[in-house]
Amino acid sequence: SSAWSCLPNDSIRSKLVPAMESLLSRPFHSQFFKHARLGSPTSSLGNRHEHASTSANVVRTFLKTLADLRPMPALDTDLLLSVAENYNCWHEVISILEQQHTMVSTISSTNSQVQKLAGTYMSAIRHCYWQLGEGSLWLALSYKACQLPESKWAISLDMHGMVKEALEAYSSLVELVDNSDASTAIQPSECEMSLWEDRWIELQKEMCQWQVVADYANSTSSPRLMLETAWKSQNWEKVKGLCAAPSLVASIEAGDPTIKLSEIFLAIVDGKLSDVENLHAQTAQLCLHKWQLLPSISCGSAVHVSLLQLFHRLVELRESGQIMVETSNHSSGRTLPDLKNLLSAWRYRL
Numbered sequence: 001s002s003a004w005s006c007l008p009n010d011s012i013r014s015k016l017v018p019a020m021e022s023l024l025s026r027p028f029h030s031q032f033f034k035h036a037r038l039g040s041p042t043s044s045l046g047n048r049h050e051h052a053s054t055s056a057n058v059v060r061t062f063l064k065t066l067a068d069l070r071p072m073p074a075l076d077t078d079l080l081l082s083v084a085e086n087y088n089c090w091h092e093v094i095s096i097l098e099q100q101h102t103m104v105s106t107i108s109s110t111n112s113q114v115q116k117l118a119g120t121y122m123s124a125i126r127h128c129y130w131q132l133g134e135g136s137l138w139l140a141l142s143y144k145a146c147q148l149p150e151s152k153w154a155i156s157l158d159m160h161g162m163v164k165e166a167l168e169a170y171s172s173l174v175e176l177v178d179n180s181d182a183s184t185a186i187q188p189s190e191c192e193m194s195l196w197e198d199r200w201i202e203l204q205k206e207m208c209q210w211q212v213v214a215d216y217a218n219s220t221s222s223p224r225l226m227l228e229t230a231w232k233s234q235n236w237e238k239v240k241g242l243c244a245a246p247s248l249v250a251s252i253e254a255g256d257p258t259i260k261l262s263e264i265f266l267a268i269v270d271g272k273l274s275d276v277e278n279l280h281a282q283t284a285q286l287c288l289h290k291w292q293l294l295p296s297i298s299c300g301s302a303v304h305v306s307l308l309q310l311f312h313r314l315v316e317l318r319e320s321g322q323i324m325v326e327t328s329n330h331s332s333g334r335t336l337p338d339l340k341n342l343l344s345a346w347r348y349r350l
Contacts, residue, residue: 104117151192
């Protein structure tokens with residue numbers, strides 16, 4: 001930081017920013033990050049955990065250094081989000097983005113470029129909190145980012161858990177934009193319209209209006225949403241077709257375990273019991289990989305809860321496959337399978 005502050009002017013500092021971005025985007029960081037998570041094979045478990053979570057994450061250390069520089073270099077937001085997701089640098093990236101947003105927001109200017117930059121930082125911060133499962137913070141930042149009073153009213157209802165009223169408010173906003181003429185139409189930002197859409201979908205799910213969500217998914221050709229509604233309605237032929245969609249295959253390759261979960265459903269429905277164990281192992285590995293890219297559970301991140309729930313579903317799906325195997329093996333001999341242990345475990349979970 002001393003060397004940075006000793007540079008003659010901001011013009012010279014700005015010339016160093018592309019080199020910093022190039023260094024952060026290098027693929028070889030993933031090899032060191034993998035080694036850091038594994039730790040030293042000769043160290044104890046406690047020391048290995050400490051080593052993995054602190055000193056060995058070079059990307060995190062580099063970002064902490066950048067956050068202390070004054071003036072802070074303005075890095076590309078897409079690069080920062082990618083680094084946060086791939087190297088478990090969520091809190092460091094959020095700190096940098098918040099400081100950049102504060103700095104831009106203090107500039108008293110009507111320049112559209114400045115306003116657009118502030119909106120970009122705010123969207124990136126909201127994305128980080130959403131990925132960490134901080135729904136309340138995400139809604140609060142959305143409230144701050146929205147300009148229309150009608151949007152703020154709908155978000156207020158949503159924040160207070162008034163699901164039905166919030167859903168009606170979001171629906172009325174969409175209808176208002178669609179039915180207004182050019183002279184009286186409200187002018188929502190792209191961020192606000194995206195918010196209306198996202199919250200409308202989530203609230204429809206909370207109200208268990210899956211047919212409404214399915215109709216919307218089909219009209220917008222959203223593969224992920226169509227897949228979710230298809231297995232909810234037990235349309236397994238559609239699930240089979242969607243699992244081969246290029247965008248969903250790319251999501252699996254990127255480490256998303258929820259798509260792989262649908263393949264387990266298909267294997268159970270089709271009676272391919274030998275595939276259930278293999279798919280279960282693959283999905284568990286994806287879940288564990290995602291867990292390692294999250295902050296420490298002691299930080300209180302809400303996203304750990306949803307991932308633990310996904311682990312629970314994996315256990316039940318595996319046991320469902322075991323029940324089908326036992327039933328199939330005993331059906332030929334017309335004997336009753338011994339399911340006492342499995343059923344007792346399910347009863348205790350309830």
